[in-house]
Amino acid sequence: MDNTAFEKFSMYRFSIDYPKVCSIQFNPKLKREVGDVLFLFPDKEKIYLTWGELEKAQKKFPTVSDHAEHSIQMIRKTRTVKGLETIARDLLTINSHPAAYTRIRLEEARGGLLPQNKTIPHEGYSVHLHCEQSSRYFVIYTMLSQDKAPEGFDELFKLIANSLKCH
Secondary structure (H helix, E strand, O other): OOOOOEEEEEEOOEEEEEEOOOEEEEOOOOOOOOEEEEEEOOOOOEEEEEEEEHHHHHHHOOOHHHHHHHHHHHHHOOOOEEEEEEEEEEEEEEOOEEEEEEEEEEEEEOOOOOOOOOEEEEEEEEEEEEEOOOOEEEEEEEEOOOOOOOOOHHHHHHHHHHOOEOO
């Protein structure tokens, strides 16, 4: 993932840089106020960009750290998640806003008819950001299908997140 070339994705007065190798998929229900876009890598890894109405988010989550913690707790409560460990948390500044960066590792139980003791390890990354100027919140996240992130993925994810122009 070293010499990755980037292109700019832009809509509804926000933009983000994404790796040129990705295809883009839109949620058919997206709107100016609420939606998500998927950046799909050739190896099937995915990075999501989600946005919504800031006022609604702030009623539940006054800070980006509260918003990020809620996301972790929702994953932890998922029936198939058997273990969740926070690897890293950091407060970044993205487009002049505080943004909560989180990296997690979890074990997911395999589905199927017969009970199995096997689990699938995953790593997840997220950045939560609240933008007063655009009246939106943004979440950039991925749950890797692999047990470990490809070399340099953490830097790539942060590079993508830091490119967000929310207003």
